[in-house]
Amino acid sequence: MGYIDGKWAPLIMMTVIHMINGMVNALIKKVLDGGINHMVIATYRLGISTFFLLPIAYFWERKTRPKLTISISCQLFISALFGASLVLYFYLLGLSYTSATLGSAFTAIMPALTFIMALIFRFEKLNMKTKVGYCIVLGTMISLGGALVLTMYQGIPLTNSQEQASTLNHLTKHAHWTKGCIFLFISVMFFSSWMLIQAKVNVNYPCPYSSTVILSAFGSGCTRNVYGGNIMVY
Template identity: 30%
Template sequence: MWGSGVTAVMLTMEFLEVAMNTVNKAAMSKGMSHFILVVYSNMLAVFLLLSSSFFFYRKRIAPPITWSILGRIFVLSLLCCAGQVFTYIGLGYSSPTLASAMTDLTPAFTFMLGVISRMERLDLRSKSSQAKSIGTMVLITGGLVVTLYKGLPITGSPSSSNKLQNELLLLPSSKWVIGGFFLAAHSFILALIFIIQTWIIRDYPSEILITLITCGFVTILSATISLIAEEDPDAWRIRPNIDLVAIGFSAVFAVSLRSIVHTWACHKKGPVYTSMFKPIGMVIAVFMGVSFLGDTLHLGSVIGAVIIALGFYAVVWGKSQEERTVEDKEKCSFESSSPKVPLLQNKCTNV
């Protein structure tokens, strides 16, 4: 009922996403082109997914693909290509922390698009819809608190905190504005991706093949864009350093595993449930910074984490109540169709 398996997998994805943003930021700081990163990571992902699909469908039949499904996947590919490029541009102008913070907008965008597309039920008279709506707003509020409110230091030395503030003051504000704009655009694109993934997976239940075809389209699209936008021929040269690590990490995690998991989660729980894990990424980024980089833990981060936990619980509770209501209606419908249970029929009618 609570979808503990889906929840655990999605939390793991957020941990890996914070690590991926850090690696990609390090590679782009060394001069790697974000256009080339998109091309090579998707190209490598195609080979990984192709071998995985051969293994997965070795003893089973793949569902037949239609032109309608192929057209939807192409639209998904356009969004994925734009989303990846926008992410790396925004990351290049800002930082992994800001990248995690801007994804706090994704649940709000996804909730609005889910209601508009009727993929999410919204009946403010029911407790489940109220919990989902309030929980989504609380999630976003908690993410903004972690991002905008610092508060008193709890752990770490004041010198390290002052050093971090000085480093932020030395960064050009214009670059952070540009980076924030591209990362905000990526949040909206990511919400559209969740909606379209749900639309596709309901009619074509094969996460691996959807991701494989999408990666193929993205490789072609990004290569075309890179040939036009990237004027330096040396940018295509892969060096055995952090560039290679970034390409491998992005191909295995961001393009392959994360896309499959998000499509699977959209199929199991819907787009809003999938998107609500994004504010947790900010808490994970702060936690990893404090644990491994010696960053200072501030009161605002703790308050924001508590608010995010409350919002997360509210959305999960709302989804579980909604699923229970659907299951009860299906059970009542099945039992009322049987002539042997007239008492149950009356009971179901009164529920």
């Protein structure tokens, strides 16, 4: 029984995380449709993360945390720029043009993009002579193909309202949908890049909680400055 629990635990945790992520996307989409600027959401999201993780990082890793040098600080700043500020900026912007379902679907192509970037920068090696290598390439192509289909095909209307029947309105919606998909794709590319950057950072600064706190703090500061320093809910 313990073997079964241990075997299925990662799958169960990934399923729960994806369910929570879907609910969060739905709530954020509702807030975006209500008129809240996406940079406000990004700033508060990173700020709240910093606030709650700071005491955990301080007490949990105070004995194992290495010295924070200028070099490590620069690496963490770059990591925050790619993995927090730019990711949230383009993701929330894309979400405002599309839907929560599409936002969640686009995150599924992140492993494929990460694998491609890892090959380009020689983080990974691929042996096409094995079944594993063949399946990896096939899965990557299917994942990227699915993202392309989601971008080009918006689906059929479920009602016959005049608004949906308007050709001009349909073209405008399609343009917004395509624009949103592009923004979501850019966001996933930045997140995949961050995975590679953070992998290097973890070697020099192997403190996940402290690293996340610093990353969130840097990211919150970047998004706040991009919005002009006037963060408020209106």
